[in-house]
Structure formats: C-alpha cells, structure tokens
Amino acid sequence: MIHNLKHRINVRFASKGVLFSKKIDEFLCDCSNAFLFVVRFFKEAFTKPFHLNELINQCFDVGLKSLLLISITGFIVGVVFTEQSRPGLVDFGATSWLPSLVCLAIVRALGPLVTALICAGKVGSGIGAELGSMQVTEQIDAMEVSAINPFKYLVVTRVMATTIAIPVLAIYCSFIGLYGSYLNVHEQESSSLISFYQNAFSYISFLDLFAFMLKSVTYGFTIGMVSCYMGYHATQGTRGVGRAANQAVVLTIFLVFIEEFIIVTGINFFRYG
Amino acid sequence: MERENRHIVNDHAPVISISGLFKSFGELPVLQGIDLNLYEGENIAILGKSGSGKSVLIKMIVGLLLPDKGLVTVLGQNVAALNRKALDRLRLHIGFSFQNSALYDSMNVFQNLAFPLTMNVKHLNRLQVTRAVEEALEAVGLRDKIREMPSDLSGGQRKRIGIARTLILKPKIMLYDEPTSGLDPVTSADIIELINLVQSQYHTSSLIITHDLTCAKNTANRIAMLSKGKFSKIGSFDELFVTDDDQLKAFFNYNFLQ
Numbered sequence: 001m002i003h004n005l006k007h008r009i010n011v012r013f014a015s016k017g018v019l020f021s022k023k024i025d026e027f028l029c030d031c032s033n034a035f036l037f038v039v040r041f042f043k044e045a046f047t048k049p050f051h052l053n054e055l056i057n058q059c060f061d062v063g064l065k066s067l068l069l070i071s072i073t074g075f076i077v078g079v080v081f082t083e084q085s086r087p088g089l090v091d092f093g094a095t096s097w098l099p100s101l102v103c104l105a106i107v108r109a110l111g112p113l114v115t116a117l118i119c120a121g122k123v124g125s126g127i128g129a130e131l132g133s134m135q136v137t138e139q140i141d142a143m144e145v146s147a148i149n150p151f152k153y154l155v156v157t158r159v160m161a162t163t164i165a166i167p168v169l170a171i172y173c174s175f176i177g178l179y180g181s182y183l184n185v186h187e188q189e190s191s192s193l194i195s196f197y198q199n200a201f202s203y204i205s206f207l208d209l210f211a212f213m214l215k216s217v218t219y220g221f222t223i224g225m226v227s228c229y230m231g232y233h234a235t236q237g238t239r240g241v242g243r244a245a246n247q248a249v250v251l252t253i254f255l256v257f258i259e260e261f262i263i264v265t266g267i268n269f270f271r272y273g
Numbered sequence: 274m275e276r277e278n279r280h281i282v283n284d285h286a287p288v289i290s291i292s293g294l295f296k297s298f299g300e301l302p303v304l305q306g307i308d309l310n311l312y313e314g315e316n317i318a319i320l321g322k323s324g325s326g327k328s329v330l331i332k333m334i335v336g337l338l339l340p341d342k343g344l345v346t347v348l349g350q351n352v353a354a355l356n357r358k359a360l361d362r363l364r365l366h367i368g369f370s371f372q373n374s375a376l377y378d379s380m381n382v383f384q385n386l387a388f389p390l391t392m393n394v395k396h397l398n399r400l401q402v403t404r405a406v407e408e409a410l411e412a413v414g415l416r417d418k419i420r421e422m423p424s425d426l427s428g429g430q431r432k433r434i435g436i437a438r439t440l441i442l443k444p445k446i447m448l449y450d451e452p453t454s455g456l457d458p459v460t461s462a463d464i465i466e467l468i469n470l471v472q473s474q475y476h477t478s479s480l481i482i483t484h485d486l487t488c489a490k491n492t493a494n495r496i497a498m499l500s501k502g503k504f505s506k507i508g509s510f511d512e513l514f515v516t517d518d519d520q521l522k523a524f525f526n527y528n529f530l531q
Binding site: 133134137138139141142144145146147148149153 | 332335337357361362364365367369371372373375376377378388389392393438439442
C-alpha cells in the first residue's frame, strides 16, 4: 500500500510538471518519501517475520565497529573536560565539585552527543554506502524478486540495531569518560574511585537519566533511519553510493543537533516549569 | 543448437499476459501500448535498442515497477493489484536473472543460493539446504565454486550462479535480462546452451531480454522487436529476418556485422 502511495505521489508530482520550482518540488517529494519510509518502518517492524539473527549480527556490527573509537574519544572527552574545568573551580575553591560537574556534563550532553557523532561517521556512512551499493548493483531488487522483503531484512534490522546499540555505546562512552575524568582528578587531588563516583552521581536526577536514554534512543534511530533512507534511494552508480554515504553523515549530524535542542528544551520545561 | 522456430500457441491461458501497457518516467514515455502473451513452455526473446524499455517491461512483470496504464497478468493474477504477501507468493514462481547477476557480494556462492531458499521454505535442515544448493550448482556446471566469493568469479560464472540462484526455488517462468551482454562469444554460447537446458530440465517458460541476435535465434520460439515503446513486429526469427521494416533491417545488419 505504501509502495503504491509513494508511486502515486511521485507520478502526481511528475504529471503536474513544475509546481513551485524544480528544487522545491524535489524537496517536497523527498519529504513525502522520507515520511512514508518512516511509516513503513513502523509497519514492518512489528509484523512477522522477525529476522532476529540478522538483528543480532547488526547489533554486534554496530557495537564492534565503533567500540575502539568510542573508547578513545570518550576517554579524551573526560580528561579534557576535567582539565579545562579545573581552573574555573580552583578560583572559587570548589574543586570538590569537579566530579559532579563532569558527570552532569557527560550525562546531560556529552555522552549521547559524542557517541552519536562518532556513530554517525562510522556506522551511518557504512550503512549508507552498503545499502547504496546494493541498490545500484540491483542486489535489493534481487531480494525483492526472490520474495524476500528487503526493507524488512535490510532496513528494519539496521535501524533497530542502531536504536538498541547506540544507547549501550552511550552508557559505555559515559563511563569511559568518567573514568578518564577520575584518572585526572586522582592524579591532581588523590581522590579514590568510589568517592569520585559517589560525588559524581550525587547531582544526577531521574530526569537526567531519562533524558540520557531518550537522547540516545532518538539519535540511534535517526542514524539508522537516515543512513538506510539515503542508501536505499541511491541512484546513478558509484557516484550515487558516495553521495549516499556522504549525505547520511551530514544529514544525521544536522538532525542530531536539532533533536538535542528540542529534547533539552523539553526536559528543561519539565525541570524548571 | 538452433531452436526450432515454431509458435507455441495452446488452448491454455497464457502464463504471462500483457495488454495495453503504458509507462513513462516523468515526461519521457518508455512503453506506449504493449501487448504480449507468453504461453507455457514457450520462450520469447524481446529485442530492442538500449533504452527502448525492455528491462522496464520485465520489471513490471515481476512487480518491481508499476504500470501507468494497462494490465500485466502472471499465472492468472493481476500483478499491480496484488498485496505484498500475494505478490511474494507469485514471485516464488518467477526466476529473474539480472543483467549484472546481482549476486550478494557479502555472501559466498553457497550463501547466495541458500538465502532465498531458507527465507522462503521453512523447516529445512542444513543437509536439505546443502543438497538443494549443490543440485542447482550442478545444473549450471559450477559445483566446485560453492565456497567462492562473487568477486572471485568471472562474468560468465557470475551469470551462471545468478541463474542457479533463481533455479533453487524451481520457478515456472524465467525472465532473463541481457543474459549474454558483456560476455565473449564462447561464454555467450555456454549461457545460451544453459538457457535451453534450464527450459528442458525445469519446464519453464521464458522471456529473454536481449540485443544479441544469436541469443534470440538460439533460445526463442518467437521474437518481439521493441521500438518506440511498441512491438513493431512479433514472429519467428525467419519471419522477422525477411522483414521490410528499415529499423529491423538495420538491427539485423548491425548484429551480423558485429
């Protein structure tokens, strides 16, 4: 039904000639296709068959692909943020607040954001290029004519995998960041690991943890969805594959920042009324 | 190797029936009123220049593209009116051999063949899958390539594996998109032989999209010439060969010069 609807929308746009201008028409057509792509995801995700093996493979793929990068960047973010924040707190004699400050920064913003940016580059471009290459070499059509639903097998599994794996990676990234911060604090102020973590989490509320998970899930979904959409609609051979990979990264990062703004505004509304 | 040029017209309903088919992309009309019937056990070759809409036509037969107007009926079912499940059930009876083979490049040959089988036929054990894969590879003469990756195969081998992948579901209809394009004459002859072998072993009816006259002559009972969005002529090779149509003559002359 969605395939037919998409076909009808494209035909209608094509048959009417130029409605506004060619670029605006293309943009509107892309928006309607993207919307139908998301609707189709929700429709296909909750109907049988479920490709659990492929989902598990994709989760491992997403997790393992980014693990080393996440570890290094998470650690560096923790160390650098601690190092940069210390002088300001030293002026007020408040270095004991350093663990809480770093933890607030990581849980409220840096953990999910850094993970999303790394994964957009590493995983998003990979998915965009892989599906794009499958599209231009007719491998997706080959699946379709073999009575296999390529959307369900390729798109649903990948979007679900990023939606599941990226929150896990964000938690991991946050702990690695905090550990980096601890090492820095331990070196300068000789704090123990337990007292550092007790101190760090003392200002973290349920709302912070909820926002952390909401952001991570949203970013994971966005990375999977945008990358799959770009790859799935790649055209014009190898050039199209490159463009799909590139647009997957650029658009994902752009959307992640917009989502960050919307979620933070929404959460602050609940926090401060 | 030349095929007996006789029309297979029987009392049964055609396995593929196309009537009044129109398709455009934007303002570019591609098909402008196509009518064709493919009967059981028959092979039809569709000849035409590049960009004449041959591939678009077979993509509409298998439901990859929707027609703007007209009717495509396969095994008695209107393809455009089917829902996803019904279309998938119908597709199990149609084998589609792609121009560039479209092998899954992340899977080896065994996985390429086993994939459509395990996804469509439930409760098969490992031994049954292996046996079916080996049987299909045996049919195309490439059993020894079972563990190879598609990137390690030659163009001709990839075409054969692509055909084997469609045979694993034992289709009633085969659609070949440019089966001999990009191949040397010897490998082309092997593929032509394979198309005929598939028809005799699996009792399929076939539509062969090609611009290779040798392929059309040696595989098809009837040949349809697609020009300017319509079939300008349909008949046996001999009937087409004595045509007065200038375009068709030019096509024949070019092929023989080649």
